[in-house]
Amino acid sequence: MMFRYRNEVLAKERLEKLKDLNLNLRLMHVCGTHQDTLVKFGLNSMLKEAGIEVRPGPGCPVCVTTAKEIEEAIILARKGKVVATFGDMFRVPGERLSLADVRAEGFDVRMVYSITDCISIAEKTNKEVVFFSIGFETTAPTTASVILTRPKNFSILSAHRLIPPAMEALIKMGEMKIDGFINPGHVSTIIGERAYEFISKRYKIPQVIAGFEPLDVLIGVYMLAMQIIRGETRVENEYKRVVKPEGNEKAQHTLGEVFEPTECSWRGFPAISDSGLKLRGEFEEYDARKRYEDELSTVDIDYKEPEGCRCGKILRGLVYPDECPLFGKVCTPQHPVGACMVSREGSCNITFRYGER
Ligand code: SF4
Known part of the structure; x- marks a missing residue:
């Protein structure tokens, strides 16, 4: 099953189709495992060439x-x-x-x-x-x-x-335009498709629940692209082999x-x-x-990020890890300065481990 979802020929076909659509989109996902797939398999760079940027949001617990x-x-x-x-x-x-x-x-x-x-x-x-x-x-x-x-x-x-309230908060904060969400497979296994519907209805934004193999993500992106072209805003499910509409x-x-x-x-x-x-x-x-x-009762801290650390902006999808001045220099997985470099689901840790592929 896994190899079917890592088929290079099918992946290239899907990327070519996306390129042919000639779009300029900014999507967001909220899942550390999606970020791992996007960076590990070089999908981020390939999608950028097709005019599609997929930014990580607050998906690392x-x-x-x-x-x-x-x-x-x-x-x-x-x-x-x-x-x-x-x-x-x-x-x-x-x-x-x-x-x-x-x-x-x-x-x-x-x-x-x-x-x-x-x-x-x-x-x-x-x-x-x-x-x-x-x-x-x-x-x-x-x-x-x-x-x-x-x-x-x-x-x-x-x-x-x-997760859904955080997705809504990202839209309401309005710091950048998000054309569509790739929704997390694991979380959706529990909450199902319906838990996200209010976001599409209220904010007119398309969403696709996707699995974690490279083809899952590419198909998810393609489904979002098709919704955008057709002017639809609904929740679709690419990960039907695991996620039921009603969840668990x-x-x-x-x-x-x-x-x-x-x-x-x-x-x-x-x-x-x-x-x-x-x-x-x-x-x-x-x-x-x-x-x-x-x-x-003694805990009352007004915590600020360590100087130079951009974890907050990274978690809101506003900057990429290598835009942080500390990335790979002062901050590494062995000596992490911020949370995003500690966790293997954190964007900084993932970028450090795989580099830009
Ligand atoms: S975790 Fe490290 S690399 Fe990431 S934003 Fe914070 S200081 Fe920068």
Whole structure:
């Protein structure tokens, strides 16, 4: 199956067709895996030759997590809790330090591969365990299903976020014209096609849900181009082999049972209404922000990006990584200055790894 979607002849045919359309378009995607495919296979450069620019938006969950949230996790570790999170999140700097730095100070910060690893840690200790839970609609249902089991000595510091409100925020901010969105395959597996419809209806913008193989992305771009030529603005689904129109209703139900939408800040963005997830009242005891309200009351930072770092603008699609003066010089994956260089889904990390192909 995979090789069918990497067929060079078919890819070239599709690119030629796009070139023949003679368009001048700016599209945006909101998914780190799409960015990986675009850069790794050189599609970005080939599409540019066809007059189509595909800019990355806020599609990396690690990158959009704010310094304030990282500071909250650091405070909880320093107050004696066991703080666990995913590998990439571990290395992103907060206001000054990362969770990795705090572990080096001797505090109990663990790297886990899943929330169930974190539950195993809680079962083996009497200490309070806090899971710094990041991720979009794809990972939040798993967090919700664990909360439903009502684990002991366990809570979450929720940094879960929802993609459609961020897409709407990008349009409303109006910093640049976006001709169409390539919507994320993983997130769409959960939320389906319908969750994006309000964007096309309200803002007259076409959208295509696409998979992650090179041909998926090229076909997705072609479908968007055809919508634009025909003057259509709707949600289409290139990734039908995985994404159903209604999404995964069971996962949506679990998510809705445990979480409710809340206003949330994203790195590089002002607060976006209903773009974050907080635990519902009946699960309040698992909400680290409620459980450790006093300890966390000291976190009130007005964080600015490190001097020269352009992560905020990169996450809003306004600049490319190599337009940052620190890229590849001061800032590398070994010595990251900003979040976009830490995560393997971050645009700076991806550009550094593959270069412009
Ligand atoms: S290269 Fe580094 S400093 Fe520059 S925007 Fe990317 S992460 Fe920030």
